[in-house]
Every structure is written in C-alpha cells, then in structure tokens.
Amino acid sequence: MNNITLIAGARPNFIKIAPIVHALKAQQISYRLVHTGQHFDEKMSYTFFRQLNIPEPDINLNCGGGSQAEQTAAIMMAFEKELIANPTDLVLVVGDVTSTMACSIVAKKLHTKVAHVEAGIRSYDMGMPEEINRLVTDAITDYFFTTTVWASENLRKAGVAEDKIFFVGNVMIDTLLSNRSKFVQPGFWNALNLVTKKYFVLTLHRPANVDQVENLVVLLNEITNNVNSLPVLFPIHPRTAKVLQESGFSNANLHIIEPLGYLEFNYLVENALCVITDSGGITEETTVMGIPCMTLRDNTERPETIELGTNELLGTNPKAIQPALEILFSNQWKKGSIPEKWDGKAAERIVKLLAELP
Structure with missing residues (x-):
C-alpha cells in the first residue's frame, strides 16, 4: 500500500x-x-x-x-x-x-x-x-x-x-504513552484547591444516563452523596449541561467544567482517586494509568479493562454506586494489569x- x-x-x-x-x-x-x-x-x-x-x-x-x-x-x-x-x-x-x-x-x-x-x-x-x-x-x-x-x-x-x-x-495507548510526560495541569486546579488523589473525575454522555432529567439527577445524587465530600470534576457536554440546568440540581461537591483538551483531561485522570464514567475509551486509559474506574453501563465492548484492568462494570442501577465507593474508600479496589501489546x-x-x- x-x-x-x-x-x-x-x-x-x-x-x-x-x-x-x-x-x-x-x-x-x-x-x-x-x-x-x-x-x-x-x-x-x-x-x-x-x-x-x-x-x-x-x-x-x-x-x-x-x-x-x-x-x-x-x-x-x-x-x-x-x-x-x-x-x-x-x-x-x-x-x-x-x-x-x-x-x-x-x-x-x-x-x-x-x-x-x-x-x-x-x-x-x-x-x-x-x-x-x-x-x-x-x-x-x-x-x-x-x-x-x-x-x-x-x-x-x-x-x-x-x-x-x-x-x-x-493505538489509543500509543497516544497516551507518547504524551504522558506532556500532560498539563488545568487552569482551574488551584482555584478549586484540588489535591492529587483527593478528587473524582466524572464523565457521562450516553443517552440512557443523561437525556432524562430524572435519571441524571438520581445518578448525580448517588455519586455526590457518597464521595466523602471529595470534589467531583464533571467535564460536561453542552447537551448534558442543558438537561442539568433544567433540573436545577446542584451539590457543593460537584464541579461542572467545560470540555477539556486531551493533555488537560488526562492530567486530571492520572491524578484522580477514581474515575466514574460511561465511556469505553476512558476505561482503557485508566487501566494503563492504574486508576480505579467505575463504569455506569450494563455492558462493555472492552472486557479486558475488567478482566485485566482497573475497571468495574457497575450497571445502570444507581444503587450500585455506594457499595462500589465503599470498596474504594476501604482501599480494597483491584490493582489491575496492562493487556498484551x-x-x-x-x-x-x-x-x-x-x-x-x-
């Protein structure tokens, strides 16, 4: 070719x-x-x-x-x-x-x-x-x-x-490894008084989680009420931001931020205590960086992140969030390994x- x-x-x-x-x-x-x-x-x-x-x-x-x-x-x-x-x-x-x-x-x-x-x-x-x-x-x-x-x-x-x-x-891991030394601390780091391993990163974009106001509010309540008062950083899609605004939901632990560039976002992930997500690709990155990850989906196309990595599939029942966070805070989360190649x-x-x- x-x-x-x-x-x-x-x-x-x-x-x-x-x-x-x-x-x-x-x-x-x-x-x-x-x-x-x-x-x-x-x-x-x-x-x-x-x-x-x-x-x-x-x-x-x-x-x-x-x-x-x-x-x-x-x-x-x-x-x-x-x-x-x-x-x-x-x-x-x-x-x-x-x-x-x-x-x-x-x-x-x-x-x-x-x-x-x-x-x-x-x-x-x-x-x-x-x-x-x-x-x-x-x-x-x-x-x-x-x-x-x-x-x-x-x-x-x-x-x-x-x-x-x-x-x-x-290839996503190619990009991660070649740019890891270039990760950039986001500008809001100091303003929010963030401390390494003392905050969560949250990403949600799947319609089942974000398009219905009731579902989104229940998820956010379960997360923010069970993170031991640690900050939750939520880079938000404009569509999700609109739904959240209409709901009137707010919580002192939840920090809504604009979508981030690759280098800033992965700085946040690498220094987080844990990532809560419904993304597939992020579970690959957390696996390689050794960051605990909770996936709010009923299935995954990346079973290696669970079988080998640091990811756990919690499902879409919000009641699964608190027990998972209890495991995390008791330092019992699995360490994981990196998949072949x-x-x-x-x-x-x-x-x-x-x-x-x-």
Missing part, C-alpha cells in the same frame, strides 16, 4: 489516528487525512490536532450536526466526491463512530479496500449506535487490526478469515503490515 486515506471524525478518532500519522510519516508512506467534521466543537476537534501534533487535515467535509441518519448521509455524499477526486489504495478507518461506518460503505462501493483499526470489539448491545457501526464496518472490511485477543476471537466467531485478522495492540507500538505494527499488504 503506497497511498492511504485516513478518516477522522470525532474526538476518539483523533486520539487513535495520531500515532498512525506519525508512523506513516516515519516510513515515508503517502497518506491523505480526511476530517469528516462530525465533531466540530473546537475542544472536540482542532484542539486535539494541535495537542497531538497531527497536521491540518487535507480536507474537512464539514458534516457536523443533524440526526444520525442525516449525518451518515451527509458524510457518505461528501466522502464519495472526495474519494472520486482523490483515489487511494486503501481507506483506513478507526473506532466505531458514524464516520467510521459511513466512509467504509462509500469506499467499498467505489471498489476501494478498507482497513479497520479497533476491529472486532463488541458490546452485543444493539441499543448502542456504536455497536451497529462496528457490525456494519466489520461486515465489509478487508483488513482487521485488533486491540486484544478478545476482539480477534469475536471476528473468528463471525467467520472472518484468519489471514485478515492482525492483533496489533491499542498495549505498549505504545501498535501504530508501528499497523504501518509495517500496511506496507506489506498487497
């Missing part, structure tokens, strides 16, 4: 694409970087390009906003024009966002090979848009780059040929393989 088109659309994509860009440059392989514009918020987009030293995209398709169907259609129409104008040997997609699925479909219909980085992960929850994106993408992918032995096995069970599956490790070299392995593919 001498010419590759890389797709990035949303915050997790930028984190995953960064080490691949650097590895392609190191091997002097030609690539074109396409930003679909799926996330157009400054802190969710170009801040990440700057902090992670990713070059400006060759094109931004500006497909932000709208319903999932509208956004999928907009990305497909725009990327079709882009790919016809700039043919390539391979379209490489990462993760499981709308852009991943939409660009994969376009590529295959234009008879272009597709490689999927982070292939094979499964929650087996069809209520998650991401699960549909994963299934559709993996149904038409040519080359599957997996993060774990679990993901590789999921693909085998689905009938994917062994010679198309490549267990390479986790989460060593900062996944992108190097991917690019080496790409150079050898027919």
Whole structure:
C-alpha cells in the first residue's frame, strides 16, 4: 500500500489516528487525512490536532450536526466526491463512530479496500449506535487490526478469515504513552484547591444516563452523596449541561467544567482517586494509568479493562454506586494489569503490515 486515506471524525478518532500519522510519516508512506467534521466543537476537534501534533487535515467535509441518519448521509455524499477526486489504495478507518461506518460503505462501493483499526470489539448491545457501526464496518472490511485477543476471537466467531485478522495492540495507548510526560495541569486546579488523589473525575454522555432529567439527577445524587465530600470534576457536554440546568440540581461537591483538551483531561485522570464514567475509551486509559474506574453501563465492548484492568462494570442501577465507593474508600479496589501489546507500538505494527499488504 503506497497511498492511504485516513478518516477522522470525532474526538476518539483523533486520539487513535495520531500515532498512525506519525508512523506513516516515519516510513515515508503517502497518506491523505480526511476530517469528516462530525465533531466540530473546537475542544472536540482542532484542539486535539494541535495537542497531538497531527497536521491540518487535507480536507474537512464539514458534516457536523443533524440526526444520525442525516449525518451518515451527509458524510457518505461528501466522502464519495472526495474519494472520486482523490483515489487511494486503501481507506483506513478507526473506532466505531458514524464516520467510521459511513466512509467504509462509500469506499467499498467505489471498489476501494478498507482497513479497520479497533476491529472486532463488541458490546452485543444493539441499543448502542456504536455497536451497529462496528457490525456494519466489520461486515465489509478487508483488513482487521485488533486491540486484544478478545476482539480477534469475536471476528473468528463471525467467520472472518484468519489471514485478515492482525492483533496489533491499542493505538489509543500509543497516544497516551507518547504524551504522558506532556500532560498539563488545568487552569482551574488551584482555584478549586484540588489535591492529587483527593478528587473524582466524572464523565457521562450516553443517552440512557443523561437525556432524562430524572435519571441524571438520581445518578448525580448517588455519586455526590457518597464521595466523602471529595470534589467531583464533571467535564460536561453542552447537551448534558442543558438537561442539568433544567433540573436545577446542584451539590457543593460537584464541579461542572467545560470540555477539556486531551493533555488537560488526562492530567486530571492520572491524578484522580477514581474515575466514574460511561465511556469505553476512558476505561482503557485508566487501566494503563492504574486508576480505579467505575463504569455506569450494563455492558462493555472492552472486557479486558475488567478482566485485566482497573475497571468495574457497575450497571445502570444507581444503587450500585455506594457499595462500589465503599470498596474504594476501604482501599480494597483491584490493582489491575496492562493487556498484551498495549505498549505504545501498535501504530508501528499497523504501518509495517500496511506496507506489506498487497
């Protein structure tokens, strides 16, 4: 493969694409970087390009906003024009966002090979848009780059040929390890009198947790009432902020903050006592950094963070939060270990393989 088109659309994509860009440059392989514009918020987009030293995209398709169907259609129409104008040997997609699925479909219909980085992960929850994106993408992918032995096995069970599956490790961890020494203390650290290992980080974005006022308030009550008066830092999505404002909820322990850049957010995570989240990617980062993590979901597509790492799946029943916090405060939380090949070299392995593919 001498010419590759890389797709990035949303915050997790930028984190995953960064080490691949650097590895392609190191091997002097030609690539074109396409930003679909799926996330157009400054802190969710170009801040990440700057902090992670990713070059400006060759094109931004500006497909932000709208319903999932509208956004999928907009990305497909725009990327079709882009790919016809700039043919390539391979379209490489990462993760499981709308852009991943939409660009994969376009590529295959234009008879272009597709490689999927982070292939094979499964929650087996069809209520998650991401699960549909994963299934559709993996149904038409040519080359599957997996993060774990679990993901590789999921693909085998689905009938994917062994010679198309490549267990390479986790590119998100490449980015984490290469930037760990550059983490930046957020500007509000001193104003909030934060102390290392004396606060929590909270992230919530899944509709089941944040779209219904009643659900969100119950979750926040359970968390803030059981953290032994420690601060809870909550970088909040604008949509969630609107729901919270309408609820009138407030608690002295809860600090609502704006979305953070990659370096500031991971500084917070690395120095936290614990992270409470409904994100998948954050559970990978906490596993590598050895930070206790509680996931407010009924399932996860990243079982390695539980089997090996520091994550525990609490489910969506708010009553599970207090017992988990009691375990944490009694210093009984599991220590965890780091999954195989989460060593900062996944992108190097991917690019080496790409150079050898027919």
